[in-house]
Amino acid sequence: MTRGIGKIAFGGIVAFIGLYFVTALAWTWYSSEKRPDPDKPGQRIAEGPVPAPPHPVVIRQPDGKVMVDSGRRDARGEPVMVACATCHDTRPPEPSLHSSSELDEFHQGLTYAHGELSCLSCHNANDYDTLKLANGQAVDFSASMSLCAQCHGPQFRDYRNGSHGGMQGHWDLTRGGRTRNTCIDCHDPHHPAFPQVMPVFPPMPERGETLPHAHHE
């Protein structure tokens, strides 16, 4: 009889220990599957910003009035700048002119490498303080992008899609604005190819670093 009770008690203890292990296992599993706790920073996703009116995208503007360096200096040593009209008001236009080297004076040293264009392809012979579209319409110097876009359609399309031209500011326009370069920030209109530069910041091989195999010419 006492042996029987002992057996039952022993079985009960074994069953209890077994149950304890199963519970512990289930609890571990449950806690690992738990929903993200909003108090734990690593799992929280910040709420998106409240939809706000988008901030402006500002395109850098070229300075209003264009002046040309006369090559002379004033009493304080500052270069004397001359407005276009100062000379061009009284001179007849030269439609066949392609480069400053064909000129006897002024605009000397102006590097020109922009296809087959002549000066008056873009400059307005009726008003040298403005530019001229292909259809003869005058445009302000600050709106030169529309002039460039006449020939450089793919670049203009990419610019409008945001994949041409440098920019600073916010990718998220609901949180801040953006400043974009205009064409002539990077391209000199008279020789628009981006110039060669010396690279900055030469890399140093780090200790133990696996560099991609360097090839030499």
Place this chain on the structure above:
Amino acid sequence: MNDTSQGCGSNCSCKGGGGARDDSLFSRRNLLKGGAMTLGAAAFAKALSPLAHWTREETSVEEFLQKHYRELTKIDLELVLKRLEKDAKENYGTDVTITDHRPQKGVKFGYALNLSICIGCRRCAEACHHENNHDRATSNSYIRVLEMTKGSMDMEKGNVHYDHPVPHPDRFYMPVQCQQCDNPPCVDVCPVEATWKEEDGIVVVDYNWCIGCRYCEAACPYHARRFNWKKPVIPKDEINPNQSYLSNRIRPQGVMEKCTFCLHRTRDGRMPACLEACPTGARVFGNLLDPHSEIRKVIDTKRVFVLKEELGTRPSFFYFFDE
């Protein structure tokens, strides 16, 4: 008592002046043994001596007991950030703000780079160096600009040590940084889960959890991870004080680090530093989940490709050429 009065006692091995015996203290055998043990101990001490020169700052108790970033409660994390700001002040002598920038709902970052426009000037790498508080002496940067021969797309054949006016007419230039893979091998190999992919696609490192085994560096097919061989040295007036826990705070020695798409900027809605530094506008950054974003327009309208597509890493970094 009689025993002790005779010489040095019976238990002593010298046995009252019989010094030349084999089992005596100064026997040839014992001297050789002693010499060998001394040499052994000296060799052992010498082998351990690099530990004495290991300059990693002493770990405070709080630092040692700090939990994994994802297990920190809000309060814990605030204390950790306070402590890290204090450490930065002590070690670098400048006031920094370390914030916990979290992903934004509905945002997954993507980056695209126009290889027709990139001229290889390395200004992106330089901007990264300063933005992310890299060690000055090693010129570390998360971006490596590869000079590639036209006709090859094999990044392993790219040359990083070019030093001539760029762009060279026979070459093109391919900056490579972390590709923020959707299937990141670096995350898979981490034995301690110190690196993981966040909801906005950025693969981050908990610098305080990393054990510095460098498995992730070996696993990354893009050579995008860097190791802090020593404590970064940065002049205090050059330190970028706008820092984030998972991003550009000054890393301790002996841990891995990587590009985070400047999450301390981009999670605030700003552009990454490398994009703003690019003088040619070759880089396009944005939200892949926004169908009107610039990055989506690039993917929709350009023939984009990813590096080492055959590995199945599914990068969030795209390259393209103009048509």
